[in-house]
Amino acid sequence: MQTLQAAGEAAQAGREYLSFVLGDAQYCIDILKVQEIRTYEQPTRIANTPAFIKGVINLRGNIVPIVDLRVKFGLAESRYDSQTVVIVLNIARRTIGVVVDGVSDVMSVPASEIKPPPELSGGLDTKYLQGLATVNGQMLILIDIEKLMTSRDMAIVDEAAAAE
Amino acid sequence: MSIDLRQFHASFFSESLEGLDATEANLLRLEGGERSPELLNAIFRAIHSIKGAAGSLGFPQIGRFTHEFENVLDDLRKGRFEADPEAVDIMLACVDHVRYSLRAAQQEKPHDPGKDDALLGRLAELRNGHGKEPERENATPEAGGAGRYRIRFRPAPGFFASGNDVVKLFRVLDGMGTLAAKADLSALPEEGFDPEKCYLAWALDLETERAREEIADVFGWVEDDCELEIEGGGPAAASKDRSAPALPPASAGAAPAAPQAPERRGGDRRKADRRTGSRRSDDFDPLLQPRSDLLHVGRAKLDGLMNAVGELVITKTILKQILSQLPADASGRFDEALQELEHRARELQDSVMSIRMQPMSFAFGRFPRLVRDLCQASGKLVQLRVSGEASELDSTVIEKLVDPLTHLVRNALDHGIEPPAERVAAGKMETATLSLHAEHRGGNIEIVVADDGRGINRERVRAKAVELGLVGPQDPVGEEQAHDLIFSPGFSTAERLNELSGRGVGLDVVRKNVSALNGTIKVESEPGRGTRFVIRLPLTLAIVDGMRVAVADESYILPLASIVECVRPGAGAVRSIAQHGDVLEIRGEYLPLVSLGKLFGAPAAGPDRGIAVVLEADGERMALLVDALLGQEQVVIKTLEANYRKIPCVAGATILGEGRVVLILDVGALVRSVESPQYQN
DSSP states (O other): OHHHHHHHHHHHHOEEEEEEEETTEEEEEEGGGEEEEEEOOOOBOOTTSOTTEEEEEEETTEEEEEEEHHHHTTOSOOOOSTTOEEEEEEETTEEEEEEESEEEEEEEEOGGGOBOOOOOOSSSOGGGEEEEEEETTEEEEEEOHHHHHTSTTTTOSOHHHHTO | OOOOGGGGHHHHHHHHHHHHHHHHHHHHHHHTTOOOHHHHHHHHHHHHHHHHHHHHTTOHHHHHHHHHHHHHHHHHHTTSSOOOHHHHHHHHHHHHHHHHHHHHHHTTOOOOHHHHHHHHHHHHHHHHHTOOOOSOTTSOOOOOSOEEEEEEEEEOTTGGGGTOOHHHHHHHHHHHEEEEEEEEOTTOOSSOOOTTSOOOEEEEEEEESSOHHHHHHHTTTTGGGEEEEEEEOOHHHHHSOOOSTTSOOSSOSOOTTOOHHHHHHHHHHHHHHHHHTTSSOOSSOTTSOOGGGSOOOOHHHHHHHHHHHHHHHHHHHHHHHHHHTSOHHHHHHHHHHHHHHHHHHHHHHHHHHHHHEEETHHHHTTHHHHHHHHHHHHTOOEEEEEEOTTOEEEHHHHHHHHHHHHHHHHHIIIIISOOHHHHHHTTOOSSEEEEEEEEEETTEEEEEEEEOSSOOOHHHHHHHHHHTTSSOTTOOOOHHHHHHHTTSTTOOOOSSOOTTTOSSOOHHHHHHHHHHTTOEEEEEEETTTEEEEEEEEESOSSEEEEEEEEETTEEEEEEGGGEEEEEOOOTTOEEEETTTEEEEEETTEEEEEEEHHHHTTOOOOOTTTSEEEEEEETTEEEEEEESEEEEEEEEEOBOSTTTSOOOTTEEEEEEOTTSOEEEEEOHHHHHHHHHSGGGOO
């Protein structure tokens, strides 16, 4: 109960989010899950994995998988240029890199601004959304990145490990 | 201001758990009939230290339980009851309970007081119900409050010649309490001083809570080489009867007037020490290394160090590459320094590896208890023989070996070893032998689990295989094939599942676990004579000698140990067999040929232009077609599972000199994927 209450209070105060661009939409994730932001480098391909798994990179001696969310969300074209960045996340005691078109801003979103998401068609299942929010006249899609990354859909975490 | 006690918890848990392991082993020795005071004291002290620490570190429940347990053990060492199998059972249950409580506390789970009470009740019964006459009431004098001892210690002139050191003795005594020493110089000669002789004697005043026995024990190793008198002591000690022969006489010195008794006493003492010498415990011989020479280091720290060394090796390779691009006149002195660096890096790597090595006894240590419990449950008689437990192995490997070994041991007890009556009927010894053996062979370790039971029944294996549809009803099953079939999933010839090994896990899991460690497992069996499982493993998981191969613009590492040979397939050596893919003919033998490019979806050269690498795992061979060989390399294995997941046919990854990640192939899985066509693309 206490944690629920604490979470509720934090939500009232408004959390900090990192917003980024995928295609023509703005998405947001909890800033506390973000470890660092890097430029994209060609990962080592892993055979027989879904197309959105770009491979693995060497992050200071750790082998880190790289997920291209644009491919996962079924966005038309995935370009890899100087704007392309990798958001390195810390999720479920793992380090995972996520490719996005560009990082925009760190912003505080008051909990009162977050509205439940409508049923969307397209690549992203609404169960991975925290909601929609409008900040400074711009619509933001809040992703529950931990839920998404540990989901069976992504197949990043072994099922046995996910059940831990 | 209060001290945060939590900083001591980690070492309390690890030391207490170690103490419990030792106690368990000691209780089993007790059950085996051993009754030395050293053994009884060791059991008592282990629980005593847990009690003390638990109380002061804020685990009152564990403290309370161990306190009661300790009281019973105190009665035991005083001979107030006999350690019959039932008593040992209860005490083992208590050890289990303490271990469980410690683990619960470690994970900050609440303590379960119900179990406490049940066991405490049984302990009370043990103390009262077994109320026999004490057998050796002289066993150990009680430590009844602080006592003052006067010790007169006169080493023989040749004292130093046998490698003795008085300072060490004094240090141990000093550790027991307050020590005041006065040297007697009267025997020093005016002339003809021989520096190798001892002319000194000491009068020592020791104030301690320890028993007289323990003080006498300090001199245990040197009592043949000195005159020793111990006087005084606490009230309890003073009132004890010391006439029984099992007790060291208070004056244990080699006083010339009584040469026989001390001599015998000295001999016994050494024998006893030798017997216990293999144990890690330092309880008995205070001259052994103190425990503070051992450090408890968290695994994460060690892994961090290992990673850092790996990085260093990579950085060194980068430096080397840069150097090779410099003009020759500039690189001369660099080259020298770099070679030095290379040398040091290798040294560092070796020492870090050696820290991670642990003796196999860490894995074997649990089996005496398991075998005992299983025997008790099944009524079988089994003698466990453990050998080669000092062989060292990477601690991560040991950890991952425990499960497969446990399974093999359970398997042997359940399926292999017959009940006593059946053994006698077959003309065998009533008591079966189960042996565990470990041995280094080259860069590998070989672990053998062997029993002299009924062996593998080929007919039953065949019947089961037919039932599972692994072979046709008419197919003949050879010995080797039968031995291979038992590793198939779902395979168990046990007529019914039982408590012992019927937990739905088969030998297929054992093989999987062993392959995950880059190892292989084989079985040899003779009907009626027994079964031998042989596990071969590399000594470490952290480093592998590899061959880097290229496919299109990608490269992969193959463990060198699994490469048999590399051949350039000649014209006509590769043939296609409908539904079975390609085969490669080498010297009249046909091996399945798989293109790595095709398997991993990379555009690769055709079979006529590539190189076939013949691989072997689990006794099976295959040929893997690659575009080119890039050379041998020693690589540091990194797991993909830390941040990602297990990938079929990939054992791990490594980072090359230029910082690029390269995957290391899992040859065992590759070979298996060829065997079972459903995995093929």
